[in-house]
Amino acid sequence: MDTHQRLISAFHQHFGTDPDFVARAPGRVNLLGEHVDYNDGFVLPAAIDRVTLVAFRDSGLSRSALLALDLGEETGFDHQSILKKQDSNGVPLSAWARYPAGMLWSLNAEGLETPGMQAVFASDVPRGAGLSSSASVEMAFGAAWEKLGGWSIPPIRLAKLGQKAEIQYVGVNCGIMDQFASACGVKDRLLYLDCRSLDWQPVRLPEKTVIVIADTSIRRSLTNSAYNERRASCEEAVRILQGFLPGVRALRDVSLEQFHHFAACLPEITARRAQHIVEEIARTRQAVDLLENNDISRFGQLMNACHASLRDLYQVSCPELDVLAKLAQSMPGCYGARLTGAGFGGCTVNLVAVEAADTFAHDLAAGYTKITSLKPDIYICRATDGASVETV
Numbered sequence: 053m054d055t056h057q058r059l060i061s062a063f064h065q066h067f068g069t070d071p072d073f074v075a076r077a078p079g080r081v082n083l084l085g086e087h088v089d090y091n092d093g094f095v096l097p098a099a100i101d102r103v104t105l106v107a108f109r110d111s112g113l114s115r116s117a118l119l120a121l122d123l124g125e126e127t128g129f130d131h132q133s134i135l136k137k138q139d140s141n142g143v144p145l146s147a148w149a150r151y152p153a154g155m156l157w158s159l160n161a162e163g164l165e166t167p168g169m170q171a172v173f174a175s176d177v178p179r180g181a182g183l184s185s186s187a188s189v190e191m192a193f194g195a196a197w198e199k200l201g202g203w204s205i206p207p208i209r210l211a212k213l214g215q216k217a218e219i220q221y222v223g224v225n226c227g228i229m230d231q232f233a234s235a236c237g238v239k240d241r242l243l244y245l246d247c248r249s250l251d252w253q254p255v256r257l258p259e260k261t262v263i264v265i266a267d268t269s270i271r272r273s274l275t276n277s278a279y280n281e282r283r284a285s286c287e288e289a290v291r292i293l294q295g296f297l298p299g300v301r302a303l304r305d306v307s308l309e310q311f312h313h314f315a316a317c318l319p320e321i322t323a324r325r326a327q328h329i330v331e332e333i334a335r336t337r338q339a340v341d342l343l344e345n346n347d348i349s350r351f352g353q354l355m356n357a358c359h360a361s362l363r364d365l366y367q368v369s370c371p372e373l374d375v376l377a378k379l380a381q382s383m384p385g386c387y388g389a390r391l392t393g394a395g396f397g398g399c400t401v402n403l404v405a406v407e408a409a410d411t412f413a414h415d416l417a418a419g420y421t422k423i424t425s426l427k428p429d430i431y432i433c434r435a436t437d438g439a440s441v442e443t444v
């Protein structure tokens with residue numbers, strides 16, 4: 053039984069009736085522009101064919117009842133209880149329930165109508181793997197409430213509301229990239245987003261290449277303070293650099309030349325973090341020109357340089373990610389390989405020649421297992437459309 057059918061039958065069993073709709077929202081993989089979204093930089097993600105599905109209907113009450121099929125857990129909350137991060141019985145919401153509850157909170161704060169729903173949801177976006185499982189849950193529930201509430205907002209606005217939920221409700225000081233990709237994804241395209249203006253455009257994938265995702269099987273927790281600490285370092289760099297360059301609002305406003313001129317004025321660790329950001333923003337801008345000219349080799353080199361920078365300057369890699377990236381970079385048909393997402397575990401993204409992809413996936417898995425004794429999950433992924441709702 054596929055996930056869609058499993059959801060429908062679980063819904064029937066749980067609520068004794070059929071759902072009216074199924075919302076779908078993808079995870080994402082990022083090709084270039086890592087940790088730059090919260091520095092007003094440029095990113096190049098794609099929505100992927102791993103999704104969160106929510107089967108739902110109007111509950112006719114203000115209370116929502118949710119079953120998380122993958123976890124076998126349920127919760128129920130309403131507009132009042134979520135203000136205290138509690139379910140309707142006054143029990144603190146568990147970690148997974150904070151994503152849909154946070155989305156509800158964020159929509160309510162905008163004055164958008166959010167009828168109570170009965171919902172069963174499941175996801176094949178691996179959790180904590182750097183593929184934005186949380187954003188896909190937020191966007192799927194956002195799309196579900198949009199349907200039930202009878203309103204319609206641009207996907208990018210839904211993404212902003214998801215980001216607000218994640219920052220202010222869940223407590224991760226994230227950027228806009230994940231929710232954006234999940235909401236605005238375009239089939240067979242990368243998405244080039246200016247994280248300051250939120251202008252974006254779909255970009256063709258390089259010809260005759262595929263995106264291969266390789267999962268270290270090492271899990272991280274995003275709420276882990278390391279992410280927020282990185283962001284704080286960037287903000288510190290901006291504060292100091294503003295003393296010399298008053299026009300700077302974010303590291304995006306600092307050129308490579310300016311950075312090197314003033315780097316010595318920053319504390320050492322802060323300087324390293326800022327160097328990654330300034331160089332990574334330059335890499336991403338260059339990458340889009342390379343894609344236009346179908347210069348895949350140089351594009352791949354930028355991916356490799358990004359990994360080295362995340363490992364050495366931004367320090368968000370881990371030994372398993374380094375093994376996977378290094379192995380991949382040495383394999384025939386692989387243009388570029390690097391960690392994707394926040395880091396500290398999770399997945400690498402690899403740009404691979406179509407005809408080499410199967411052998412690449414097989415050999416990469418074997419090589420990784422030989423070195424680490426871990427079994428990686430490796431799959432060729434397709435870029436997909438963003439969040440949507442269909443009638444059952």
Ligand code: GLA
Pocket residue numbers: 085086087088089090184226227228229230393394
């Ligand atoms: C997480 C965050 C994003 C982004 C990436 C790193 O996925 O949610 O906003 O900062 O890390 O690029």
